[in-house]
Amino acid sequence: MIKAINLTKCFGSLTAVDCVNLEIGEGEIFALVGPDGAGKTTVMRLLAAIMEPTSGDAWVAGFHIVNQAELLKDRIGYMSQRFGLYPDLTVEENLNFYAEIYCVPRKEKKSRMDMLLASSDLIPFRKRLAGDLSGGMKQKLGISCAIIHNPRVLFLDEPTGGVDPVSRREIWKLLYRLMQDKVAILVTTSYMDEAERCSRLGLMHEGKLLTTGTPDQIISSWKETVLEIRPTDPRQTIVPLRKAFGEEAVRLHGNRIHVVARDLKKTKIEVENLLIQAQSGPFTIFETSPSLEDIFISYLSHPVKGDSNASN
Numbered sequence: 001m002i003k004a005i006n007l008t009k010c011f012g013s014l015t016a017v018d019c020v021n022l023e024i025g026e027g028e029i030f031a032l033v034g035p036d037g038a039g040k041t042t043v044m045r046l047l048a049a050i051m052e053p054t055s056g057d058a059w060v061a062g063f064h065i066v067n068q069a070e071l072l073k074d075r076i077g078y079m080s081q082r083f084g085l086y087p088d089l090t091v092e093e094n095l096n097f098y099a100e101i102y103c104v105p106r107k108e109k110k111s112r113m114d115m116l117l118a119s120s121d122l123i124p125f126r127k128r129l130a131g132d133l134s135g136g137m138k139q140k141l142g143i144s145c146a147i148i149h150n151p152r153v154l155f156l157d158e159p160t161g162g163v164d165p166v167s168r169r170e171i172w173k174l175l176y177r178l179m180q181d182k183v184a185i186l187v188t189t190s191y192m193d194e195a196e197r198c199s200r201l202g203l204m205h206e207g208k209l210l211t212t213g214t215p216d217q218i219i220s221s222w223k224e225t226v227l228e229i230r231p232t233d234p235r236q237t238i239v240p241l242r243k244a245f246g247e248e249a250v251r252l253h254g255n256r257i258h259v260v261a262r263d264l265k266k267t268k269i270e271v272e273n274l275l276i277q278a279q280s281g282p283f284t285i286f287e288t289s290p291s292l293e294d295i296f297i298s299y300l301s302h303p304v305k306g307d308s309n310a311s312n
Contacts, residue, residue, distance in 0.1 A: 001026045001153050001184035002047060007056035009042050016042045018207035019056065024200075026152070027182040029175060031195045033296065034204035040188040041081065041157055043204075047186065048078045048155050061152045074102065077146035081157045083138050087131025091122055091141055094130050095148060102149035116144040120174055136167020143174060147183075154178065156187045160194065172197060192293045201292075203299055210299050215292060222295050225264045227271060228288040229257040232281040240278045241271065248297060258288070260298055 002024040009017040017039045024030045032040040045051050047060055049069035058065045063072040085094045095116065099109045117123045120140040125133065130141060139159055147154060159175075160168040172194070175185060179199075187198070195201045195215065202212040211218060231237035234255050241250045241259060245267075249260045261267035264287060275283055 001028075002030075002058070002060050002186065004043075004047065004058040005056055007043065007046060007058050008054050009039075009046055009051070010054040015207050017046065017053075020207075020209050022058075022202070022209065022212075024184050024186060026184050027179050028199040029179055029185045029187065029197075031198040031201040032186065032188045032204055033190070033192070033195045033201055034188075035190075035300065037206075038204040039207040040204055042207075044078075044155050044157055044186060044188060048076060049073060050078075074149065075152050077149070077151040077154045079139075079142045079146045079154075079156050079159060081161060083130075083142065085130045085138070085142060085145060088129060090127050090129055091117070091133070092126040094141060094145055098145040099148045104149055112148055112150075116148065119177060120144050121170060134164075134167070136163040136170065139163055139167065139171055140174065143171065147178065152183060154183055154185045156185065158188055158190065160189065160191065168194070192291065192296065195292055203296055205300055218295060219290060219292065222290055222298075224290070224298060225261050226288050226290045226294055227259040227261050227264070227268055227285055228253075229259065229271065229275075229283055229285045230255065231257065231275070231283040237275065237278075237280045237283065240274055240280070244270070244274055248300070251294070251297065253291075258291075258294055260290075260294060 002022060004020055004022040007017055007020045008015065020043060032043060034040050046053050047058055047065060049065045049072050052066055060072055061075040063075065065072065086097065089097065092113070095113045099113065104112060117126055120143070122137065122140060125137060130138065133141065143156065143159065160171050178185060189195055200212060200214050203210045213221070229237065234252060234257055238250060238252055238257050241257065245259060251258045259267065259271060268285060271285060
């Protein structure tokens with residue numbers, strides 16, 4: 001449903017997207033994960049035919065993103081990071097407006113609207129102005145408007161950004177229903193726990209796709225190990241560790257500390273000696289499985305040339 005070959009976008013001397021190769025099948029949720037400025041949104045805009053690439057090619061739902069851009073737009077749904085609906089229209093009026101834009105047949109429009117209102121739990125709010133909705137409700141309305149015409153490909157830029165945990169869960173339930181309908185979904189997210197819910201994901205940095213795969217594939221292919229430390233005072237204990245090993249290698253996870261180690265035995269001895277010298281108090285230390293966050297931050301700390309191959 002989505003195929004990109006050496007997709008590149010330059011803004012003057014800045015290369016925002018650098019030779020990205022990507023394949024996404026129907027019924028798949030693929031997440032692009034990366035820091036601000038990594039190029040995630042630009043990739044999405046290129047694939048949605050909102051802007052033209054500097055070089056490279058891409059096809060979405062069988063249509064070329066440049067040569068067949070107009071034909072493509074009826075086959076995709078797109079929701080930007082910013083709330084793009086009309087705040088002075090009600091929930092129902094926004095849905096009706098987008099149905100008209102996409103030329104949804106009149107005999108199908110009401111049933112589609114009712115189905116989307118029900119699946120997004122917006123029936124009680126159908127007469128409320130969109131501008132008066134909560135953040136989570138706005139996002140659910142945005143997704144509903146983006147799929148009113150039954151697109152085969154859906155682009156969602158940070159669909160759960162700034163919403164509460166309950167709304168995030170409801171949005172993901174809606175996405176899973178779309179996945180069962182064979183819709184190909186490309187999302188950008190900064191939440192690692194959400195990336196783990198996706199069929200596959202790609203880590204982006206400075207315009208490059210560093211690695212791709214299922215969450216399990218990415219974790220199992222990682223070559224480094226992680227030491228987990230459980231001290232009495234994590235925030236005090238982490239200070240000497242970061243001085244010794246660097247900010248990127250030492251991270252706080254609740255009341256635990258993770259230290260990325262290339263040489264497990266050597267690093268464990270160094271950590272133990274350091275904490276004893278610093279009189280950090282009682283602690284336990286053991287090897288643990290890396291999280292996606294550990295791996296992602298490690299990639300950013302030690303950039304490697306991306307393979308940009310998302311076909312596996």
